[in-house]
Amino acid sequence: SKFIAVMVFVTHMCGCIWYGVIFTNDCWAPRESLQRGGLDNAECSCARGDPMCAEWNWMVRYDVALWESEDQTISKYLTAIYFAIVTLSTVGYGDITPTNDMEKVYAVCLALAGALVFAFCIGSISSLAQQTNVTEQILEEEMHGLTDFLRYNAVPRRLSHKLRFQLNYATKKAPHVSHNVLDSMPRMLRLEVLEQLPLMGDVMQFPFWRDMDTDCRARILSLCRPCALEKNEFVYHSLDVGTEMYFILKGEIDIVDVHNLTQDKKKPGEMLGELGMFPESFPFRTHSARARGGGCELLELSRADMLQHMKPFFPDVYQSIRDYAQEQLKHIDLASLKHAMGERSKFRCKMLAQNSSVFRDLKAQVKRRGRGVMQGVSKVTAFGAKTHNASVRRGSASSVEDNGAPEPPGGTGSMGSSYDSKLRPPPILSD
Numbered sequence: 001s002k003f004i005a006v007m008v009f010v011t012h013m014c015g016c017i018w019y020g021v022i023f024t025n026d027c028w029a030p031r032e033s034l035q036r037g038g039l040d041n042a043e044c045s046c047a048r049g050d051p052m053c054a055e056w057n058w059m060v061r062y063d064v065a066l067w068e069s070e071d072q073t074i075s076k077y078l079t080a081i082y083f084a085i086v087t088l089s090t091v092g093y094g095d096i097t098p099t100n101d102m103e104k105v106y107a108v109c110l111a112l113a114g115a116l117v118f119a120f121c122i123g124s125i126s127s128l129a130q131q132t133n134v135t136e137q138i139l140e141e142e143m144h145g146l147t148d149f150l151r152y153n154a155v156p157r158r159l160s161h162k163l164r165f166q167l168n169y170a171t172k173k174a175p176h177v178s179h180n181v182l183d184s185m186p187r188m189l190r191l192e193v194l195e196q197l198p199l200m201g202d203v204m205q206f207p208f209w210r211d212m213d214t215d216c217r218a219r220i221l222s223l224c225r226p227c228a229l230e231k232n233e234f235v236y237h238s239l240d241v242g243t244e245m246y247f248i249l250k251g252e253i254d255i256v257d258v259h260n261l262t263q264d265k266k267k268p269g270e271m272l273g274e275l276g277m278f279p280e281s282f283p284f285r286t287h288s289a290r291a292r293g294g295g296c297e298l299l300e301l302s303r304a305d306m307l308q309h310m311k312p313f314f315p316d317v318y319q320s321i322r323d324y325a326q327e328q329l330k331h332i333d334l335a336s337l338k339h340a341m342g343e344r345s346k347f348r349c350k351m352l353a354q355n356s357s358v359f360r361d362l363k364a365q366v367k368r369r370g371r372g373v374m375q376g377v378s379k380v381t382a383f384g385a386k387t388h389n390a391s392v393r394r395g396s397a398s399s400v401e402d403n404g405a406p407e408p409p410g411g412t413g414s415m416g417s418s419y420d421s422k423l424r425p426p427p428i429l430s431d
Contacts, residue, residue, distance in 0.1 A: 003124045010117065014084035014110060019076065022057045025102035029056040044100055058083075058103055062096050088114040142167060166228060173226040173297075174199050194218040199226065202249050203299075206269035209247075216314055223309055224299040235272065235289035235298065239337075239344055242276020242285045243303045245321075251296030256288040257333070258340040265292065274325040277303045281325065284341070286332050 027044035030053050046053030054060075059067045062079065066072060083096045087110045098104040146167060150160045174197065185193070191214055194200060199221060203209040209217055224247070229235065235246060238258050248268050255264040266272050272289055275282050311318045 007117075007121070011081060011084050011088065014088065014113075015077065015081035018058075018083055018106065018110070019080040021103055021106050022059060025057075025100060027056045027100045027102075028053040056099055058096060058099050061099050084110065087111055088117045090114050090118050142171075162230075169228045170226050172198075174221075174224070191215060191218045194222065199299075202297075203247070206247075208269065208271075212317075216317065219313070220301075220310060220317070221299075223305040224301050227298050227300055229291040229294075229296040229298065231291060231294040233291050233296075235291070236276075236285055238285050238288045239341055240285045241283070242273055242279075244300050245274045245277050245303075245306075246272040246289075247299040247301070248272060249297040249299060251294075252292040253296065254290045254292050256290055258287075258336055260288075263287070271321070271324065272298070274321055275328060277306055278322060278325055281329065282332075286328075286337060 025044075026048055028046040028048055028050060029044060030046055044056065055067075057067075059076070059079070066075060066079070069075075079096070086093055086096075087107065090111075092111075098107045143164065146163060147160075149155075150163065155163075195214065195218065200217075203217070203221065209221075212220070226249075229251070235253065236242065236244075238256070248266055248270050250268055252268075253266040253272055254262045255266065257263050266289075273285070275286060306318065306321075
């Protein structure tokens with residue numbers, strides 16, 4: 001609108017000046033010259049009021065009857081505006097042209113200004129075409145990033161469509177989650193803005209949210225992430241680790257046990273998966289949750305956000321959710337869950353168990369081989385000692401025959417040193 005207003009004002013001013021040029025330059029040309037030489041060769045060579053001369057300007061050349069008329073002011077204004085628009089837009093039809101030097105100077109200036117105005121118009125129109133609000137711009141950037149990621153990883157088309165739909169839905173349902181534009185606002189103003197979001201209107205129909213004060217409701221909702229489900233789509237599966245809980249806004253959710261049988265259904269306004277927020281009570285999901293029909297809408301709250309923001313600031317709400325979760329433990333079939341978890345554990349640890357069995361067998365085999373090696377070493381050692389003792393005895397007998405008496409083992413002679421070396425077992429046996 002600002003751009004259009006500027007263009008209208010500029011065109012109006014240029015048209016008025018073009019019409020005013022007629023009166024700033026009182027031009028009269030000889031009638032004979034006009035009839036003989038044509039309109040292009042006319043010169044302002046006559047004085048005003050000369051009976052042999054006539055007025056000469058761009059409007060006379062365009063339409064003499066219009067110039068001489070006194071009751072067609074609007075037509076004269078529109079004619080001037082027409083010339084200004086044609087010249088500024090660099091179209092230049094040529095049906096209206098300057099007839100004297102003053103008009104030519106103004107026409108040149110207007111043509112030069114037209115080039116600038118044309119460039120300004122093109123730039124402004126391009127800017128208007130590309131201009132979007134902050135939320136749409138952030139959504140477009142996230143969508144481009146998501147598209148590149150899906151294309152690079154060759155994600156199936158159906159899953160890609162679901163991801164794009166979820167991103168678009170979450171941004172429109174809770175725009176404060178997409179960008180932090182509200183973080184710079186004062187707290188009270190921020191709460192008032194959150195109260196006007198579409199998400200706030202959806203939760204106000206349920207007593208759990210309606211009974212909260214404004215501050216509590218707005219702060220908890222700012223932690224939640226909206227999500228939409230298709231028909232028969234699972235929210236979570238039984239025996240999985242739970243780190244989120246859900247608030248149902250629209251649609252119904254079937255509660256399915258470990259035997260894939262529907263045991264109950266949750267309606268809008270109820271909570272779902274609250275046991276996953278308290279792993280000390282139960283470490284895994286006790287059931288599966290599946291959307292009964294299409295168009296189910298939920299709010300997801302993570303355990304980390306609950307412990308970091310809800311528990312310290314709103315302990316009463318935290319405790320009420322905890323009490324509700326403890327109440328649900330009374331309706332759990334512990335025997336079926338224990339058996340199902342045992343089967344799952346046995347299956348997912350099968351390979352590790354096989355590896356452990358192989359390792360134990362290998363360790364036993366190595367141990368048996370080690371005992372055999374030690375027994376062989378003992379036999380070799382005994383045989384070597386026996387052979388060594390026999391050789392010692394033979395050496396002693398020979399020494400007695402030669403010298404009459406053997407030298408004691410601790411003697412200082414050469415025989416004593418040799419004797420000691422013979423008593424030492426071979427290095428391989430001593431080790």
